[in-house]
Amino acid sequence: xxxxxxxxxxxxxxxxxxxxxxIGTGLALSGSKTVLIDTDIGLRNxxxxxxxxxxxxxxxxxVVEGNCRVKQALIKDKRFDGLYLIPAAQTRDxxxxxxxxxxxxxxxxxxxxxxxxxxxxxxxEQGFKNAxxxxxRAIVVTTPEVSAVRDADRIIGLLEANEIRxxxxxxxxLRADMVKxxxxxxxxxxxDILAIGLxxxxxxxxxxxxxxxxxxxxxCDSKSLAGQAFRNVVRRIKGEEVPFMTFTDDQGLxxxxxxxxxxxxx
Amino acid sequence: MEESIVSFKAKGNELILxxxxxxxxxxxxxxxxxxxxxxxxxxKGASLDVxxxxxxLNGEQERIISKMIEEKASAEVASFKEDEDHQEQESxxxxxxxxxxxxxxxxRLLYFRGxxxxxxxxxxxxxxSGTLVSYEGNVVILGDVNPGGEVVAAGNxxxxxxxxxxxxxxxxxxxxxxxxxxxxxxxxxxxxxxITRPPDSGQPKQGFLPEIAFVKDDMVYIETFLPQHK
Numbered sequence: 001x002x003x004x005x006x007x008x009x010x011x012x013x014x015x016x017x018x019x020x021x022x023i024g025t026g027l028a029l030s031g032s033k034t035v036l037i038d039t040d041i042g043l044r045n046x047x048x049x050x051x052x053x054x055x056x057x058x059x060x061x062x063v064v065e066g067n068c069r070v071k072q073a074l075i076k077d078k079r080f081d082g083l084y085l086i087p088a089a090q091t092r093d094x095x096x097x098x099x100x101x102x103x104x105x106x107x108x109x110x111x112x113x114x115x116x117x118x119x120x121x122x123x124x125e126q127g128f129k130n131a132x133x134x135x136x137r138a139i140v141v142t143t144p145e146v147s148a149v150r151d152a153d154r155i156i157g158l159l160e161a162n163e164i165r166x167x168x169x170x171x172x173x174l175r176a177d178m179v180k181x182x183x184x185x186x187x188x189x190x191x192d193i194l195a196i197g198l199x200x201x202x203x204x205x206x207x208x209x210x211x212x213x214x215x216x217x218x219x220c221d222s223k224s225l226a227g228q229a230f231r232n233v234v235r236r237i238k239g240e241e242v243p244f245m246t247f248t249d250d251q252g253l254x255x256x257x258x259x260x261x262x263x264x265x266x
Numbered sequence: 267m268e269e270s271i272v273s274f275k276a277k278g279n280e281l282i283l284x285x286x287x288x289x290x291x292x293x294x295x296x297x298x299x300x301x302x303x304x305x306x307x308x309x310k311g312a313s314l315d316v317x318x319x320x321x322x323l324n325g326e327q328e329r330i331i332s333k334m335i336e337e338k339a340s341a342e343v344a345s346f347k348e349d350e351d352h353q354e355q356e357s358x359x360x361x362x363x364x365x366x367x368x369x370x371x372x373x374r375l376l377y378f379r380g381x382x383x384x385x386x387x388x389x390x391x392x393x394x395s396g397t398l399v400s401y402e403g404n405v406v407i408l409g410d411v412n413p414g415g416e417v418v419a420a421g422n423x424x425x426x427x428x429x430x431x432x433x434x435x436x437x438x439x440x441x442x443x444x445x446x447x448x449x450x451x452x453x454x455x456x457x458x459x460x461i462t463r464p465p466d467s468g469q470p471k472q473g474f475l476p477e478i479a480f481v482k483d484d485m486v487y488i489e490t491f492l493p494q495h496k
Contacts, residue, residue: 042396043396053453054454055463090395090416091396091398
């Protein structure tokens, strides 16, 4: 049974593309055949984050316009088997693709892949409509900022209006020290407003910047906190029950995480 | 006159195959094969609605030609049948328009031949991400080409700056085309149908070292470009 999951946020810069790259890599690592589709036509990034930019020959627009077969546009990841990318076109715009074409493409991909992750562009216009057209599930990414939460709320409303029920929330770039000082919205504050199920909390992590620039998803880095958080998200997507990282103790963040993952067993 | 046994015409999205009525099928097939070998790449990946004129074909012959186009041109033949509105178009006396499109297509079926002396576009400024500079001739960029920017030319490409984006020289099939830049570090470099990219572990080059890329035996070679003192 294959699933089409759209990763969206409304606001830009909250980590949709980074999350897509990491979750996709994690799903492939856990043995599921996964394809990532970048729908941010004209402002593509997913290929850069995956480090596959220089392999692009055909893109999403070529596929929907029939310039090539779907297989020709699938870029195989250089590190992991079972992970593929369909990049967006850079020299076109969002109107080059229609929602019906996305549905047709995803139907074709369903036959071959376990998971189809769609990286949604920021905004609620044509690009968003394309991205959600074929989705079975949605992950809404937000950061603990009022503006991002406001946009996430709008997006959840639009998803429900488009019959994508029960979207899941991914809180990104949380800083436990700031939450403790009361300078940042806490997980509970955000859930109070958005009232949807949580699928993961990713702490703010410098390593993300490094891995994004290098084109290597942080999920491969066993030392990265964010990587660990993304691994948990992947397990939850696959239906496992995984406890959430809690940031309410007085202990240091690293200690808490170690305890959480059983590294401090002795 | 071998050329006239089979010829291509374009009409809207259709490809019209004109075959001489008096020649027999085998001769037409042989001529079409040669024509596709030399210019088939033009249609690569395309989905074609093929209509034919002149020679009457039976079902079996239609199938053979359709298969040949698919194999030799790596194009998909969406439909293949006799051109019905041929008669009325001829009788309407509107000769000018089809002739012009035929000439255009015939021109495009040949490679761009102006590598030494030919039409050239000069682009002044930086080719930024998302910009496509494309031209049916040579292209000179007086500036940089950034990652995400694309330069597609039927002829040579010369960049008077850093080439960091995607470049495609000889885009209509001419393997003699070259790419030269003051600093050559493209995301991807294509000449005709040969595609290369830099190695994954490559260190970015510092400073300006003019380089030239060309194709030999279907491989892209890159050489330092310095004036030859003789």
